[in-house]
Amino acid sequence: AQKITQTQPGMFVQEKEAVTLDCTYDTSDPSYGLFWYKQPSSGEMIFLIYQGSYDQQNATEGRYSLNFQKARKSANLVISASQLGDSAMYFCAMREVNTGFQKLVFGTGTRLLVSP
Amino acid sequence: EAQVTQNPRYLITVTGKKLTVTCSQNMNHEYMSWYRQDPGLGLRQIYYSMNVEVTDKGDVPEGYKVSRKEKRNFPLILESPSPNQTSLYFCASSLYSGQGYEQYFGPGTRLTVT
Numbered sequence: 303a304q305k306i307t308q309t310q311p312g313m314f315v316q317e318k319e320a321v322t323l324d325c326t327y328d329t330s331d332p333s334y335g336l337f338w339y340k341q342p343s344s345g346e347m348i349f350l351i352y353q354g355s356y357d358q359q360n361a362t363e364g365r366y367s368l369n370f371q372k373a374r375k376s377a378n379l380v381i382s383a384s385q386l387g388d389s390a391m392y393f394c395a396m397r398e399v400n401t402g403f404q405k406l407v408f409g410t411g412t413r414l415l416v417s418p
Numbered sequence: 419e420a421q422v423t424q425n426p427r428y429l430i431t432v433t434g435k436k437l438t439v440t441c442s443q444n445m446n447h448e449y450m451s452w453y454r455q456d457p458g459l460g461l462r463q464i465y466y467s468m469n470v471e472v473t474d475k476g477d478v479p480e481g482y483k484v485s486r487k488e489k490r491n492f493p494l495i496l497e498s499p500s501p502n503q504t505s506l507y508f509c510a511s512s513l514y515s516g517q518g519y520e521q522y523f524g525p526g527t528r529l530t531v532t
Contacts, residue, residue, distance in 0.1 A: 306460075335518050347461075347508060347523035354518055393460060397515075404468065404515045405476060406451070408460040 305329070306394050306409035313414050315384045322369070323379040323412045325394030331355075333399040336377040337406070338368065341391040350392075353377055384416045420445045422524035424509050430530045431499055439494045439527050441509030447522075449515040450492040451476070452484065454505040455526075461508065467492055468515060499531040 307326045315321040327336065338350040353361045353368045361368040369378040381388055394409045422443045431437055443450065451466040453476075463476030467486040481503055483495040492511075496503060506528050510521040 337520055339523075345506065345526045345528075347510075347526075349520045349522070352518060352520055395461075402515065404449075404466055404474070405463050406461075406510075406521055408453075408462070410458060410460040 305407045306396055308394055308409035308412050310412045311410075313412055315381075315414065315416055317386060317416055317418050318383055320380060320382045321384055321414065323381070323392050323394075323414065325377045325379065325409060327375050327377060327394070327396050329375075329396065329398050329400075331398045331400050335397045336368070336370070337395045337397070338366070338377075338379045339393045339395060340388075341393065341411070342387075343390070347393075351379065381414075386416050386418065389414060389416045420522070422509055422511055422522050424507075424524035424527050426527060427525060428528050430532065432532055433500055434498050437496050437499060437529075439496075439507060439509075439529070441492045441494065441524060442490050443492075443509075443511040443522070444490065445511065445513070445522070446489065447511035447513050448489070449513070449519070449521075450486065450509065450511045451521065452482070452492070452494050453508045453510065454478065454503075455508065456505050464494070464507075466515075499529075501531050503529065504531050505529060 334355045336353045340348045351363045367380045391411045393411045452464040453461040465484040467473040509524040512519040512521045
């Protein structure tokens with residue numbers, strides 16, 4: 303079974319609008335961490351935001367927020383007020399206690415295109 | 419500047435010719451890892467290292483070797499590259515391997531094996 307599922311291969315959004323990128327995960331561990339990374343066309347991987355499984359509040363970092371629904375095992379990334387520079391691939395990833403947190407497992411990514 | 423560096427950034431080679439991709443970090447991180455990225459598959463972990471002289475296999479270790487003789491360096495070795503190892507490779511590091519430690523990625527190495 304896929305550990306991390308990103309069902310949206312591509313998303314389109316207009317500048318200044320908000321967009322939600324979906325991520326569901328599969329784990330039986332009580333302790334895990336969820337991460338989102340951005341990969342622009344230049345290829346580098348940029349860390350965006352982190353959510354711990356025990357965190358009571360949704361994580362926020364500037365225009366990025368994580369809609370964490372633990373019972374549904376979803377960790378959707380919300381980008382508010384999209385900018386042209388947000389056009390990129392976005393990856394959801396997870397670290398679990400059953401692997402000693404030694405592995406970072408990635409989803410297949412969502413390509414976001416922001417139009418003027 | 420805190421960073422992870424990889425060399426070379428681009429490499430075209432032939433089947434069977436041994437090669438090494440270097441990775442170095444200047445953040446005194448204990449944990450380092452190698453990933454390969456292929457279209458439609460996301461990033462998959464090849465090997466990781468918890469500390470000097472401590473390495474272990476990730477999800478796709480076949481055809482690769484690593485070593486961790488110094489804390490800052492974690493080279494990836496392809497003893498006999500094959501075309502199915504054509505990929506984009508990333509080295510990453512984090513302070514520790516715990517739940518909340520984000521990994522910092524190098525710029526990537528694009529490898530083509532003909």
